Amino acid sequence: MRRLLARRMKFHLLGAFVVSVGCATLYKFIVAEPRKRAYAEYYKSYDPMKDFEAMKAAGVLECAPPK
């Protein structure tokens, strides 16, 4: 029983730290990084004029009605 509390506390404090860093890492690699990549991929081959023409044809723009 000698130093039992100290041992358990040290073990669980380390465990808590590992769990929290693990949660943060999971969030980073499941949500944050894919989102950054999605934005980068979207704008890598983005053609604003093509997008604009599609919106114009669909009739969603007040300043550029479809002919």
Place this chain on the structure above:
Amino acid sequence: MANHSQFGFQDASSPIMEELVEFHDHALMTALAICSLVLYLLTLMLTEKLSSSTVDAQEIELVWTILPAIVLIMLALPSLQILYMMDEINEPDLTLKAIGHQWYWTYEYTDFKDLTFDSYMTPTADLPLGHFRLLEVDHRVVVPMESPVRVIVTADDVLHSWAVPSLGVKTDAIPGRLNQTSFIASRPGVFYGQCSEICGANHSFMPIVVESAPLANFESWSSLLSS
């Protein structure tokens, strides 16, 4: 605009909003780390059978002082970076004045001659098919895409707030005061927002619609409206 049951931000349509979304991910990740740590320790304490008669724990005191300080610095640095980024002098190509009234917006394009109009919400009964309830207006704010736009926001009567989430803009409209904000619409499209400061009975019914288009289309729209 937001979908029903949407939890997160709308897709960013300006560089500042992209930075804000990234910062939010960073802050949420930090919050998740802290919450999971607290939850773990809480569960442990609630299931723990041993009692403690600790009187002194210098090492852990040092850890739980230094660690939060580091976490706060990790949050503050990107936050201040974005704050200063928002205030950069960016030589706007267009200046637009948005004046809040009860319960509509007036837009003045003073760079042009006689380009001023009011923007009222389209009543639900008059909405064409496919349009968005409580979000559409009779006259939209048109801006050129990929150009810095400065918006000067004020109000005529009570407090309002000019907000367009997708562009990362929210600026209070205060009577007797001019507040300045700026944005760059990264792509063409239609961006919706709503008044964000309680202003009376129809506070929820004075939306904002910003339409971004190529410069040529913006110019033909502005000359059509000015004439």
